[in-house]
Amino acid sequence: MKQLQTHKKDLNKARVISKQIDNDIGPGEVLLRIEKFSFTANNVTYGVAGDTIGYWKFFPAIENLDNSWGCIPVWGFAEVIISNNENIEHGERVFGYFPPGSTLIVKPTNVSKQNFIDGKEHRKELPRVYNNYVRINAERNYDISMDNIRALLFPLHITAFCLCDALEERNYEGASQVIIISASSKTAIGLAQGLAEKKDTPKIVGLTSKNNTQFVKNLGCYDYVISYDSLKDLGNELSVMVDMSGNQLILSSLQKFLGNKMLKCLTVGMTHWDKSSTAEEALAQAELQERTEFFFAPTHIQKRYNDWGKKGYNEKTTIFMNARAKQSLNWMTIKEISGLDNFVQTYEEIVSGNINPNEGIVVLL
Ligand SMILES: NC(=O)c1ccc[n+]([C@@H]2O[C@H](COP(=O)([O-])OP(=O)(O)OC[C@H]3O[C@@H](n4cnc5c(N)ncnc54)[C@H](OP(=O)(O)O)[C@@H]3O)[C@@H](O)[C@H]2O)c1
Numbered sequence: 501m502k503q504l505q506t507h508k509k510d511l512n513k514a515r516v517i518s519k520q521i522d523n524d525i526g527p528g529e530v531l532l533r534i535e536k537f538s539f540t541a542n543n544v545t546y547g548v549a550g551d552t553i554g555y556w557k558f559f560p561a562i563e564n565l566d567n568s569w570g571c572i573p574v575w576g577f578a579e580v581i582i583s584n585n586e587n588i589e590h591g592e593r594v595f596g597y598f599p600p601g602s603t604l605i606v607k608p609t610n611v612s613k614q615n616f617i618d619g620k621e622h623r624k625e626l627p628r629v630y631n632n633y634v635r636i637n638a639e640r641n642y643d644i645s646m647d648n649i650r651a652l653l654f655p656l657h658i659t660a661f662c663l664c665d666a667l668e669e670r671n672y673e674g675a676s677q678v679i680i681i682s683a684s685s686k687t688a689i690g691l692a693q694g695l696a697e698k699k700d701t702p703k704i705v706g707l708t709s710k711n712n713t714q715f716v717k718n719l720g721c722y723d724y725v726i727s728y729d730s731l732k733d734l735g736n737e738l739s740v741m742v743d744m745s746g747n748q749l750i751l752s753s754l755q756k757f758l759g760n761k762m763l764k765c766l767t768v769g770m771t772h773w774d775k776s777s778t779a780e781e782a783l784a785q786a787e788l789q790e791r792t793e794f795f796f797a798p799t800h801i802q803k804r805y806n807d808w809g810k811k812g813y814n815e816k817t818t819i820f821m822n823a824r825a826k827q828s829l830n831w832m833t834i835k836e837i838s839g840l841d842n843f844v845q846t847y848e849e850i851v852s853g854n855i856n857p858n859e860g861i862v863v864l865l
Contacts, residue, residue: 503517508547512851514847531581539846557626593637615635630798648836680741681707684706689721693721742768
């Protein structure tokens with residue numbers, strides 16, 4: 501068994517650990533061989549919020565006596581190589597949440613033709629959407645050529661869908677502009693594209709680094725694109741902000757500039773995690789606290805599951821995701837990396853913010 505592990509107190513430090521283990525699995529359990537996974541700034545945030553939200557708990561690190569190492573969860577595909585579960589077939593493939601490693605043992609419960617939930621004891625208290633595995637064999641219109649895009653964009657654009665839906669439901673908080681911070685991130689792009697196809701939306705303004713400005717403009721889904729060092733170009737009007745950056749300096753400047761015209765700030769991510777001291781501070785420091793709200797996609801997903809039922813939820817999200825996947829062919833190039841050892845350098849680059857926004861990293865195992 502092989503795992504890429506991250507030092508919990510210093511995300512820049514990673515190591516690859518190999519250990520010979522027998523493939524003994526318990527009754528009802530299934531051994532999965534992980535085929536491939538994606539890696540973006542979102543995965544870095546899983547590490548940043550590893551303790552606060554509990555992301556370190558999903559996949560315990562091996563050879564980790566002092567508990568200083570953790571596995572940052574990733575999204576990808578795996579194949580069943582041993583099954584002790586009468587409902588799960590040897591050789592079938594699944595899509596879901598994995599450690600960045602070679603294998604994972606799950607204990608399928610709530611098994612249907614379409615999916616199952618990993619019922620391992622240590623995952624029970626964790627958000628259910630992360631414990632769900634989609635069974636590929638049962639998928640209608642499954643297209644293997646979309647696997648990489650799905651691994652990359654599903655977790656991000658499901659959040660983009662939720663944000664579009666929540667903003668529309670709240671009538672954009674009465675704002676005349678939606679300001680999206682860290683506009684070059686894949687989650688932000690999905691959100692801007694989703695808003696752009698709706699009718700009667702406020703102006704969509706993207707804030708990004710100077711280097712990424714042209715890329716973001718070329719996407720064509722933002723009405724205005726402004727770099728972080730030109731915030732004075734922003735219109736001083738009623739605004740709702742969607743923040744993917746967690747950058748306190750930018751947030752404070754915006755709040756000072758907009759004053760009471762900042763109606764609401766939805767805090768979604770921390771792409772600029774290294775510019776703030778801790779996850780808690782990034783989420784809590786905002787000056788206008790009562791107008792700041794942490795947006796956690798799994799909570800919104802659960803709400804819409806209850807409102808629309810599974811079928812209604814699946815129909816709406818599938819339409820959204822397919823549209824975004826098709827658009828991604830125009831802006832995202834997939835870069836495949838073979839093996840965990842070869843991925844370490846790219847991991848370090850992503851953690852240090854050296855990210856090419858038009859690139860999607862997929863690791864093949
Ligand atoms: N709350 C939720 O449920 C939820 C769900 C999904 C995603 N998210 C969050 O959404 C955010 C975006 O994730 P993603 O995977 O879409 O990102 P991504 O595509 O990998 O983002 C790349 C962009 O992030 C910025 N960036 C990344 N690291 C940086 C650093 N160290 N310093 C400065 N800028 C950095 C840059 O954008 P700019 O130059 O434009 O700033 C860069 O172009 C993440 O923080 C993620 O956690 C939250």
